[in-house]
Amino acid sequence: MSDxxxxxxxxxxxxxxxxxxxxxxxxxxxxxxxAGELVEILKISQPNLSQHLAVxxxxxxxxxxxxxxxxxxxxxxxxxxxxxxxxxxxxIEKLKQDQKLAKELIKQGI
Amino acid sequence: MSDxxxxxxxxxxxxxxxxxxxxxxxxxxxxxxxAGELVEILKISQPNLSQHLAVxxxxxxxxxxxxxxxxxxxxxxxxxxxxxxxxxxxxIEKLKQDQKLAKELIKQGI
DNA sequence: CCTTTGTTTAAGTATTTACTAAAATACTAA
DNA sequence: TTAGTATTTTAGTAAATACTTAAACAAAGG
Numbered sequence: 001m002s003d004x005x006x007x008x009x010x011x012x013x014x015x016x017x018x019x020x021x022x023x024x025x026x027x028x029x030x031x032x033x034x035a036g037e038l039v040e041i042l043k044i045s046q047p048n049l050s051q052h053l054a055v056x057x058x059x060x061x062x063x064x065x066x067x068x069x070x071x072x073x074x075x076x077x078x079x080x081x082x083x084x085x086x087x088x089x090x091x092i093e094k095l096k097q098d099q100k101l102a103k104e105l106i107k108q109g110i
Numbered sequence: 111m112s113d114x115x116x117x118x119x120x121x122x123x124x125x126x127x128x129x130x131x132x133x134x135x136x137x138x139x140x141x142x143x144x145a146g147e148l149v150e151i152l153k154i155s156q157p158n159l160s161q162h163l164a165v166x167x168x169x170x171x172x173x174x175x176x177x178x179x180x181x182x183x184x185x186x187x188x189x190x191x192x193x194x195x196x197x198x199x200x201x202i203e204k205l206k207q208d209q210k211l212a213k214e215l216i217k218q219g220i
Numbered sequence: 221c222c223t224t225t226g227t228t229t230a231a232g233t234a235t236t237t238a239c240t241a242a243a244a245t246a247c248t249a250a
Numbered sequence: 251t252t253a254g255t256a257t258t259t260t261a262g263t264a265a266a267t268a269c270t271t272a273a274a275c276a277a278a279g280g
Contacts, residue, residue, distance in 0.1 A: 002129035005201075009132055012201045016123035018268080019112035026116075035227055048269060050228050055267095060204040069226045069277050077203060079196045086193035091115075091122045093187060094170040128238080145257060158239060160258050165237095179247050179256045 015061050016084060020044060021052050024073075025061075029081050032065065032074035125171050126194060130154060131162050134183075135171075139191050142175065142184035 015021055020042060027033055027041050039049050053073060056062040063076040075081060125131055130152060137143055137151050149159050163183060166172040173186040185191060 002133060006129035006132045006136075008205075009198055009201055010127050010129045012204075013123065013126035013197055017120050017127050019116035019120045022116045022119050023112060045270075046227070060208075061200070071227065077200050079200050079203075083193040083196035083200070086189045086196070087123055088119055090171070090187050090189050090193070091119055093189075094122075095118075098170075155240075156257070181257065
């Protein structure tokens, strides 16, 4: 077994490893949304959405507010958005770099 | 299938979801290390380490330098370290918050 | 109480990921 | 070329994750 802090750290980061969870995080980054609203936005089944929300809750990256029959979700810590955005930038920069390399190879006729 | 950008974003973030990969990232955050050195540090088998390095390479988060028989690994983009550190802070803050809540409950005698 | 609406949980299956052991590749030096 | 060291790749298996369907739970209104 690895050091428990690395273990926990890895567990928290699992919130980012599903495109649907990333879409949820993106949908609630500026304003809270109910589970029903998220179903509309993501266009997935309610149980599937609910399971992804459960992952986000268990890892503590979302906070909830109950109002009547609705449950509203929001991001628990703004650092989550910062980290998420940074990784998006890493991806974009890598894609640009790959594209640049590809162009150079084509120019050289390889 | 989700939007390809969320799909790719999720793929990149998989580098953070193994405690061993986090330990590798931590080990090379300040200075490059060879695969052999990393085996020493992590205390895992060379094939297992090599597989984790392969994940890091495929996602483009590490850069390599070959020197003789050795292959040195370093972080490809400092934003990866920033994102990793932010998620660590999110974890720490959550642990502190949980601890605080637990204390309050005990004080109330619940 | 019964029904409706919003949401979660459970069960089953398919896919993905991680680990172990064995084999292969790459480079260096004798 | 042969041997030795560093590293990766492959194959097989065990464990974790994601999705679908069906069932359960919770709150509100008639």
